[in-house]
Amino acid sequence: MSRFFQAEVSGNIHLSQTHNILKLAPLQPHVRPAAGQFYLLRASETLDPLLRRPFSILRWDDMHLEFLVRLKGRGTLLLRNMRPGDSIDMLGPLGNGYPEPLKDETPILVAGGVGIASVFPLIGSVHAGTRLFYGAVNSTELYLLDDIKKLTGHIYISTDDGSMGFKGNAVERLIESLNDLAIANPAVYACGPEGMIAALLKFLNERGIPGYISFEEKMACGIGACLGCVIKTGQGYKRVCKEGPVFDVREIVC
Amino acid sequence: MNLSVNIGKLGLKNPVMTASGTFGYGEEYAEFVDLGSLGAIVVKGLSLLPREGNPPPRIVETPAGMLNAIGLQNIGVESFIKEKLPFLRRFNVPVIANFFGDSVDEYVGAAERLSDVQGIDGLEMNISCPNKQAGWLVFGTDPEVTSEVVSAVRKVTDLPLIVKLSPNVTDIALMARVAEDAGADAVSLINTVSGMAIDIKTRRPKLANITGGLSGPAIKPIGIRMVWDVFRAVSIPIIGSGGIMDGGDAIEYMLAGAAAVAVGTANFVNPTATMDILSGIKDYMTTNGIQDISTIKGGLIWEREDL
Ligand SMILES: Cc1cc2nc3c(=O)[nH]c(=O)nc-3n(C[C@H](O)[C@H](O)[C@H](O)COP(=O)(O)OP(=O)(O)OC[C@H]3O[C@@H](n4cnc5c(N)ncnc54)[C@H](O)[C@@H]3O)c2cc1C
Ligand SMILES: Cc1cc2nc3c(=O)[nH]c(=O)nc-3n(C[C@H](O)[C@H](O)[C@H](O)COP(=O)(O)O)c2cc1C
Ligand code: FES
Numbered sequence: 001m002s003r004f005f006q007a008e009v010s011g012n013i014h015l016s017q018t019h020n021i022l023k024l025a026p027l028q029p030h031v032r033p034a035a036g037q038f039y040l041l042r043a044s045e046t047l048d049p050l051l052r053r054p055f056s057i058l059r060w061d062d063m064h065l066e067f068l069v070r071l072k073g074r075g076t077l078l079l080r081n082m083r084p085g086d087s088i089d090m091l092g093p094l095g096n097g098y099p100e101p102l103k104d105e106t107p108i109l110v111a112g113g114v115g116i117a118s119v120f121p122l123i124g125s126v127h128a129g130t131r132l133f134y135g136a137v138n139s140t141e142l143y144l145l146d147d148i149k150k151l152t153g154h155i156y157i158s159t160d161d162g163s164m165g166f167k168g169n170a171v172e173r174l175i176e177s178l179n180d181l182a183i184a185n186p187a188v189y190a191c192g193p194e195g196m197i198a199a200l201l202k203f204l205n206e207r208g209i210p211g212y213i214s215f216e217e218k219m220a221c222g223i224g225a226c227l228g229c230v231i232k233t234g235q236g237y238k239r240v241c242k243e244g245p246v247f248d249v250r251e252i253v254c
Numbered sequence: 255m256n257l258s259v260n261i262g263k264l265g266l267k268n269p270v271m272t273a274s275g276t277f278g279y280g281e282e283y284a285e286f287v288d289l290g291s292l293g294a295i296v297v298k299g300l301s302l303l304p305r306e307g308n309p310p311p312r313i314v315e316t317p318a319g320m321l322n323a324i325g326l327q328n329i330g331v332e333s334f335i336k337e338k339l340p341f342l343r344r345f346n347v348p349v350i351a352n353f354f355g356d357s358v359d360e361y362v363g364a365a366e367r368l369s370d371v372q373g374i375d376g377l378e379m380n381i382s383c384p385n386k387q388a389g390w391l392v393f394g395t396d397p398e399v400t401s402e403v404v405s406a407v408r409k410v411t412d413l414p415l416i417v418k419l420s421p422n423v424t425d426i427a428l429m430a431r432v433a434e435d436a437g438a439d440a441v442s443l444i445n446t447v448s449g450m451a452i453d454i455k456t457r458r459p460k461l462a463n464i465t466g467g468l469s470g471p472a473i474k475p476i477g478i479r480m481v482w483d484v485f486r487a488v489s490i491p492i493i494g495s496g497g498i499m500d501g502g503d504a505i506e507y508m509l510a511g512a513a514a515v516a517v518g519t520a521n522f523v524n525p526t527a528t529m530d531i532l533s534g535i536k537d538y539m540t541t542n543g544i545q546d547i548s549t550i551k552g553g554l555i556w557e558r559e560d561l
Contacts, residue, residue, distance in 0.1 A: 002285075002286075003285065003286075004286055004525055004526065042523070047318045047470075047471045047499065048317050048318040048471075049315060050315060050318055050319060050320065050470055050471070050519070050523055051315050051320060051522060051523065052522070052523065091525065217310055217311065218310075218311050218312070218313045218314065218315075219313075220313050220320060220322075220519075220522040221276075221282070221521065221522040221525075222522075223278075223282050223283070223525070224278060224282050225276065225277060225278035225282040225283065225521070225522075226275070226276060226278075226313070226322070226324070226522060227275075227298075227307065227312070227324045227327050228312045228313035228322060228324065229310070229312075229313075230307070230310055230312065230327075231310060232309070232310075236306060237306060237307060237310075237327065
């Protein structure tokens with residue numbers, strides 16, 4: 001079983017102008033992923049763009065691996081344009097993934113934008129009381145809502161422009177409602193844009209709430225060799241691809 | 255088919271080595287590459303004491319290449335010997351310790367300590383690193399300083415000594431001659447090419463360190479040219495690196511004069527790159543009826559007698 005394998009594109013759903021779901025069928029035996037892990041995808045066979053692109057595992061079964069891709073630049077454009085039957089080579093699953101919540105903890109998932117891809121596998125899977133705070137810039141940028149509703153009834157939507165749900169971001173929504181919800185022993189699992197994560201870190205630290213956050217950094221190797229992807233922690237620099245992408249909030253130096 | 259090559263008194267079973275800083279301490283790639291089938295493993299650059307390295311972002315992709323400003327983060331010579339070397343010794347592969355210092359004393363100290371232990375088969379001194387006291391890149395760009403630091407290290411080690419040259423100089427052949435005269439058994443080139451990238455939206459540099467080192471296919475023509483220049487200037491073996499992605503690239507370096515090659519950025523793109531490059535070299539030899547890989551070294555056909 002290898003973490004370096006070929007896959008065939010079995011589906012590519014364009015959700016919007018900016019997001020697509022890439023469904024890949026591995027052609028070789030591969031290692032099963034866990035929530036919060038990621039893969040490096042090789043978007044082109046040419047030397048430019050050169051490096052692989054990291055994506056969180058969104059969903060999987062015995063035959064397929066699915067990724068939610070947000071159009072950002074050249075690599076994600078190539079991934080958006082892939083067609084069923086195209087082949088791609090991949091490296092993964094990589095990274096540590098989210099830790100299991102403790103028995104008496106209630107998971108609170110917080111996703112901003114494409115960060116939903118990272119926490120999606122946790123929805124409905126770990127704890128009956130799991131709650132999801134999901135925010136995006138506007139209602140058209142909220143994806144997978146039907147799938148999410150099938151997995152949990154506890155969804156708290158927010159949009160920056162107020163076009164759906166709470167007006168503001170997912171962390172503001174969380175802060176506003178945490179007291180009302182009377183959740184026993186919350187443990188936060190989060191992925192989202194920098195600003196949202198900074199606000200969340202501040203809140204969790206102030207309230208002493210345990211939390212696990214998935215971080216992003218530019219990557220080259222994805223397996224801990226290049227030291228390119230580090231973030232600052234209390235114990236010095238740690239590699240997002242190896243010791244992360246998920247870090248305990250107590251480790252992070254703001 | 256004979257793939258073995260010699261780097262001074264160090265014999266390699268084939269000419270495919272890993273480039274320092276792109277293969278970790280070997281263990282990271284053990285899952286993808288049979289480490290015992292490499293020509294040699296060159297580990298991440300070591301300093302006497304551990305180094306923290308630069309703040310992120312440390313890497314940026316550029317056309318057919320990448321810039322890095324890792325800042326030589328490493329666990330230090332002692333931890334390497336204790337924690338990483340035992341693993342590497344399990345494989346039948348020469349281990350080359352790449353090292354650097356901020357001063358001549360630090361170079362000498364690291365070389366002495368690394369020469370003191372079983373299981374290290376060669377040293378590669380990186381003289382292309384920044385030095386705050388004496389100025390930027392000075393160890394590898396000022397011939398007098400290069401001569402001094404290489405001679406000092408030569409005195410304290412009997413291991414094969416490879417000097418890794420910086421491309422950020424006007425005359426790399428001169429630097430290679432200086433290294434040879436100071437006692438180097440081989441030279442390796444090129445290290446990364448100094449470069450920079452700017453985010454035009456924020457007007458800020460894309461690397462926290464502002465500038466970084468360019469590697470990957472984008473620098474291959476520079477590496478080839480420099481190996482060719484150095485090949486005609488020295489008689490010690492050359493290890494070629496810079497943008498080697500496949501067997502053909504390795505052959506190109508050898509035709510320019512390299513005795514062996516070091517594979518760097520290609521490992522990030524394809525974790526089995528070293529193995530694919532080795533089989534590409536074998537294919538080339540089969541197709542062209544070459545029995546012994548060392549016969550192609552410097553085999554470039556050229557006519558400009560006046561050059
Ligand atoms: C662990 C991890 C998981 C991720 N999961 C997802 C996901 O599920 N869905 C999704 O849409 N995006 C995800 N990203 C971000 C995604 O990798 C980048 O948006 C993508 O690499 C951009 O590539 P590009 O060629 O389109 O953009 P360009 O801007 O052209 O990329 C240039 C270079 O920067 C790198 N890069 C740019 N942005 C990022 C970033 N945010 N993180 C890491 N490298 C970056 C690229 O890999 C490439 O090397 C994840 C990032 C990480 C680190
Ligand atoms: C991320 C990274 C880290 C590197 N670290 C070192 C190092 O510690 N010591 C060294 O001598 N060279 C280092 N190099 C240079 C490489 O060993 C190699 O000489 C250079 O990248 C050119 O080869 P390439 O284009 O095949 O990568 C590093 C290169 C990269 C990309
Ligand atoms: S991407 Fe190379 S160490 Fe993380």
